[in-house]
Amino acid sequence: MSMYDFAPHLAVDPQTLAPLAGAEFRFFPTGTTDTSGPGLPVTDLAGVAITKVVSTAQGVVPAVRQADNPTMLAVSGAYVSPVASVQSLIEHARRAAQDAAASLVAAETAAEAAAQTAAVSGIPSGGATGQALVRSGTAATWGTPAVNATQVAFTPVGAVTATTVQAAVAQAASLGSGGGGAVGDTMTVIARAGVYDTPATLPEGTKVVRFLGPTQPQWATQPSWLSQVVALYTFVPASGIPA
Numbered sequence: 001m002s003m004y005d006f007a008p009h010l011a012v013d014p015q016t017l018a019p020l021a022g023a024e025f026r027f028f029p030t031g032t033t034d035t036s037g038p039g040l041p042v043t044d045l046a047g048v049a050i051t052k053v054v055s056t057a058q059g060v061v062p063a064v065r066q067a068d069n070p071t072m073l074a075v076s077g078a079y080v081s082p083v084a085s086v087q088s089l090i091e092h093a094r095r096a097a098q099d100a101a102a103s104l105v106a107a108e109t110a111a112e113a114a115a116q117t118a119a120v121s122g123i124p125s126g127g128a129t130g131q132a133l134v135r136s137g138t139a140a141t142w143g144t145p146a147v148n149a150t151q152v153a154f155t156p157v158g159a160v161t162a163t164t165v166q167a168a169v170a171q172a173a174s175l176g177s178g179g180g181g182a183v184g185d186t187m188t189v190i191a192r193a194g195v196y197d198t199p200a201t202l203p204e205g206t207k208v209v210r211f212l213g214p215t216q217p218q219w220a221t222q223p224s225w226l227s228q229v230v231a232l233y234t235f236v237p238a239s240g241i242p243a
Contacts, residue, residue, distance in 0.1 A: 004070050004085035005045060007235045008063045011055050014079055019059025023076040024052055027064070030071045030082065039075070042066045086236050089212055093188040094242075187229075188212065190241060198223055212236045 011020040026039030042064040043049050055061050061074060070088035074081045084092075153163060187206045189196050191213025198217070202225035209226075211217045211233045 002070075003065055003067055004087050006064050006066065006072070006083050006085050008060050009074075009081075009083060009234075011059050011061050011074070011076065011079060011081065020055050020076060020079060021057045021059050023055045023059075023079070025055065025061055025074050025076045026053070027066065027069075027072045027074055027083075029069055030073060032073055035073065035075045035080070040066055040069060040072065084234075086234070086240055089188070089210065089234060089236070090190075090240070090242065092186075093190055093210075093212065096186075096188055186210065189217075190236075191215070191217075191238075192241070194238070201225070202228065208232065210234065213241070214238045 011023060011025070012018060013020055026035070026037075027042055028035050028037075028039050041049065042053065043066075045063055045065055047065065050064065053062065053064060055076075066072060066085075069085075070091075071082060071084045074083050155163075185205055185207040187203060187208070188210045189198055189212070191211070194213070194215065196211060196213060196217045198219070200223070202223075206229060208230045209232070211231065214235065214237055216233050
């Protein structure tokens with residue numbers, strides 16, 4: 001039997017956006033449409049059964065542990081919110097990093113293949129770094145016009161959505177850097193030694209950014225893209241973050 005830990009989270013009234021204090025919560029499997037029943041059994045993090053989960057005066061729903069469900073729905077009256085366990089968030093981040101690494105390898109392989117093709121095709125020397133010469137139709141020799149890497153088409157692979165070689169290499173490098181990665185429309189940034197390695201530019205297509213760590217992220221100067229996404233913070237103890 002698998003056990004999943006759900007960190008504390010803030011619940012707010014969907015109408016007023018004020019914290020839900022003293023609200024009783026029940027938990028249901030993700031995708032449940034009928035939430036009239038008693039819900040799933042939960043315990044505290046010490047394994048002691050909790051018969052009633054109630055939010056604090058500040059609207060904080062306490063941490064719970066549940067068997068077999070890595071994600072759930074937290075329900076209190078009209079309030080319904082998806083919640084994810086620490087283990088599922090870490091696994092999501094790990095898969096994102098693996099996808100990013102695979103995308104980077106694919107982009108580098110494509111660039112290397114293009115260079116090898118150029119080397120055996122009699123392309124003359126000269127031109128600027130990042131340029132390639134174009135041969136039209138069945139012409140026997142290569143010539144002008146010259147194009148740069150931003151004009152060379154690339155078929156998107158994995159988490160990379162860019163369609164040129166230059167943009168694909170840059171995006172793949174961004175996805176695979178530091179403490180986080182992106183897959184689909186979500187980017188996950190994990191605190192390493194208490195520091196969030198936030199990318200300078202937002203990977204293309206990103207709409208949600210998850211920050212996982214023992215403290216909330218703070219910046220002397222906020223990233224310029226922060227206002228363009230939905231930012232979510234989940235508490236994860238330093239001991240729960242894999243090296």
